[in-house]
Amino acid sequence: MKHLLSVASMIFILGIVAAPVVWSDDDEYRVKYGRYSTGVEPVSNPTYKKECGDCHMAYSPGLLPAKSWSKIMSGLEDHFGDNAELDTATNKAILEYLVSNSADKSDYRRSRRFASSVDSGDVPVRITETAYFKHEHDEIPARMVKGNKEVNSFSNCNACHRKAEQSSFRERDIFIPGYGKWDD
Amino acid sequence: MKTLRILTIVFGCLATGLVLADSPAVIQLLNEYALKGANHPDAEKGKLLWFEKFEGDDRFPERSCASCHTRDLSKAGSHVKTRKSIEPMAPSINPERLSSAREIEKWFKRNCKWTLGRECTASEKANLLEFIKQQ
Numbered sequence: 001m002k003h004l005l006s007v008a009s010m011i012f013i014l015g016i017v018a019a020p021v022v023w024s025d026d027d028e029y030r031v032k033y034g035r036y037s038t039g040v041e042p043v044s045n046p047t048y049k050k051e052c053g054d055c056h057m058a059y060s061p062g063l064l065p066a067k068s069w070s071k072i073m074s075g076l077e078d079h080f081g082d083n084a085e086l087d088t089a090t091n092k093a094i095l096e097y098l099v100s101n102s103a104d105k106s107d108y109r110r111s112r113r114f115a116s117s118v119d120s121g122d123v124p125v126r127i128t129e130t131a132y133f134k135h136e137h138d139e140i141p142a143r144m145v146k147g148n149k150e151v152n153s154f155s156n157c158n159a160c161h162r163k164a165e166q167s168s169f170r171e172r173d174i175f176i177p178g179y180g181k182w183d184d
Numbered sequence: 185m186k187t188l189r190i191l192t193i194v195f196g197c198l199a200t201g202l203v204l205a206d207s208p209a210v211i212q213l214l215n216e217y218a219l220k221g222a223n224h225p226d227a228e229k230g231k232l233l234w235f236e237k238f239e240g241d242d243r244f245p246e247r248s249c250a251s252c253h254t255r256d257l258s259k260a261g262s263h264v265k266t267r268k269s270i271e272p273m274a275p276s277i278n279p280e281r282l283s284s285a286r287e288i289e290k291w292f293k294r295n296c297k298w299t300l301g302r303e304c305t306a307s308e309k310a311n312l313l314e315f316i317k318q319q
Binding site: 054055056057077080081082083084085086087152153155156 | 241243244263265266267268290293294295297298
């Protein structure tokens, strides 16, 4: 009985020690980029959150490279068909925040992937145009997004990624309205 | 007795003031618009402009304030493209509305350009402000 107990406690202790190692697939990134992270950096700038987040989810700057943010912020008069003009000072402040936290300057895992998936000659202005985004969403049928009234567009990250506004895009947090959890 | 009368007058003035009071932002902007010739803000004209339909492009052929803000200013609206919810415009429901001159001017600029295809004139803005503040 005593023997059985000690075996059980050994297994228990081993479980606690081993769990983070087994559950985490990010160790190589921690080594490579010096920071442990699974997603992209959460949005921290209140001006950005307010000025951009009034009309759409305030996308994390770590979802696009710096050159993309520069292009977007220089054309706010026609912002995907809407007018999103800002005064010069506010525009400059937001651009600085976006650039200094952009995908190519971030050491968050997914940001690295977004950055490296953009060809040096390309300047995507939509997150959905990047190769990494396309790769991650290529199995999702249109009926679940465009044809889904509660989702409408891939631009509405938080319609399915329930923790998108906290900048977490883990698979276990995906819930497609009308379809349920996503598991590929 | 005299005190009571004075008190009644004082409270009467205060109460009227409360009902009629515009936010400092609204007073400031109406003054600025007046300097540009918009001396008689007209809520009725503002209302007509709110519901007026303008021609857009293929993506959104018909545009009006109500496209996003709905026809009932006491209700929440939603962005025609992103479908993000927009808080009600009526200050009686949403006290944050019309509280910042900077915000009012920012949205007039953006939304007039999108809806009308041009910036609004001082008198159009004065009329809209007069209409919205009564909601």
